[in-house]
Amino acid sequence: MEEAEKLENFMEWATALGISDSLSINVDEDERRNPNNHQTLSCLRQSLSISYFPNAGGRGLCAVRGLQKGQLILRVPKSALMTSQTLMLNDHRLSMSVSKFSLSSTQILTVALLNEVSKGKRSWWYPYFTQFPSNYDILASFDQFEIQALQLDDAIWAAERALERTKTEWKSATAVMEELMFKPHYMSFKAWIWASTSISSRTMHIPWDSAGCFCPVGDFFNYAAPEDEQVFSEDLTAADMAAKSLRLTDGVFEGESAAYCFYARTNYKKGDQVLLSYGTYTNLELLEHYGFILNNNPNDKAYIPLPSDLYSLYSWPLDSLYIHQNGKPSFSLLAVMRLWATPKHLQKSVRHLAYCGSIISNENEIIVMEWLSKKCSLAL
Structure with a gap:
């Protein structure tokens, strides 16, 4: 009962600040603060409501009606942001x-x-x-x-x-x-x-x-990992990268409206939990920054111990050498392992093939895959 009362007080406070999930509400400050208008002027209930999802993040936001992808579903005025x-x-x-x-x-x-x-x-x-x-x-x-x-x-x-x-x-x-x-x-x-x-x-x-x-009400959204098709690949143009980066998050501060605005990342049916993508994170990064992990994280990575003489063969950052969540080696890891498995006197002549992501030879590929498989088994 005490927690419910605190939540109700908070929602009244948020309503008075002009936080709203409905664009149709257009009232002045005095009307917002009128306690008699609480039921009709709640900052939620037009598109979203607070609900509990025991197997998916605990308390979160629920769709109270069908929501369309890209639809504005919550607006938090700049004056309500705590900095x-x-x-x-x-x-x-x-x-x-x-x-x-x-x-x-x-x-x-x-x-x-x-x-x-x-x-x-x-x-x-x-x-x-x-x-x-x-x-x-x-x-x-x-x-x-x-x-x-x-x-x-x-x-x-x-x-x-x-x-x-x-x-x-x-x-x-x-x-x-x-x-x-x-x-x-x-x-x-x-x-x-x-x-x-x-x-x-x-x-x-x-x-x-x-x-x-800090964004009151906006921080009630639970996390959804960006899907596979949103993860950057090596052959994207700069324009593609810019367009995709905008879709990695579903909330943004908009200077024109002086508000933090949240958009539906997909279509939602009534009763669905409405989720927010904070960006692309591995489970370890989620645990470090947010305190939870996902049972199925499409952006998860696994790192395995690599031979010490491998590090002189490339200039990629260490965190680019990993195994994808689906079990495939990253582009960088596969490229440098193919070069590492090549005899030293031949490495210079095949370096361009390795860096292009090409197979050097069947024998080379077998050496690489057997070595990686053994290391993965030891890690497991």
Whole structure:
């Protein structure tokens, strides 16, 4: 009952800010704030409603009617977005303290978030904060036992790196938190993890702040991975890449309307969960930044230990050498493995074939596939 009341209060607060899933609602601020209009002027219920999906992300947004692909389904005005700028605008002490220290944009938003949360019910954003999780399951929150349980070297390394990076950011921001006279609870590393994770998992891109913005109601959308046909291939033109990059996400800040706008990524029937694509991520990246994984992620990758003498044969980044979710080696991995399996005195003469993605010879291909198969079996 308490959670339901908090949600209802939040929805009334969001409605008053002009957040809406219906373009037909056009009322002034006084009408929005009229409690007698709550049922007809709710920010949702025209296209979306809040529902619970136990096997698909928990709480999310549900279609209350048929929705068409590309249709605008939610608009959040700029005035309803929470950024470090908006938090400092109404807190001179916070603004002055932050200006004295050299912090990254993400650190500034983390400090500003903790500062605002510490105000409790005095904060204008309090109804929104009641909808934040009390904890997250991202890699930076893993203890040593949980990190080792990941088993794979690249996963363990990613978790240790995430933890170390978060600790470094926390320590370097301690001075500004001391100046703001944070209570011990909000100075703790546990509180920093909560705030930085809230930023990592809930913020959305805005062009004027690399830390992003918190988008009330918009952050209720659960994640849908981009489909296979949206993943970039090596033969795309620059124009194709630009067009496809726009389709990798379904929410964007539109300057003309001064609002964050969300569009249906596909056709939805009444009762379907409406999902949002944050971009292309592997399961390990989803766990690091958002705290969950997908049972079937078309963008997942597997990395296997490669021979040390292989690294001198190419200039591709290490993260391009992987096994696709469907079991196929990546273009870069296959190219460099074909070159590696070629006798050294012949490598120069066949390099152009390998880099074009061509098979060098049947014998070469057998060596490559048998080696990769053996390494995959050992990893499994």
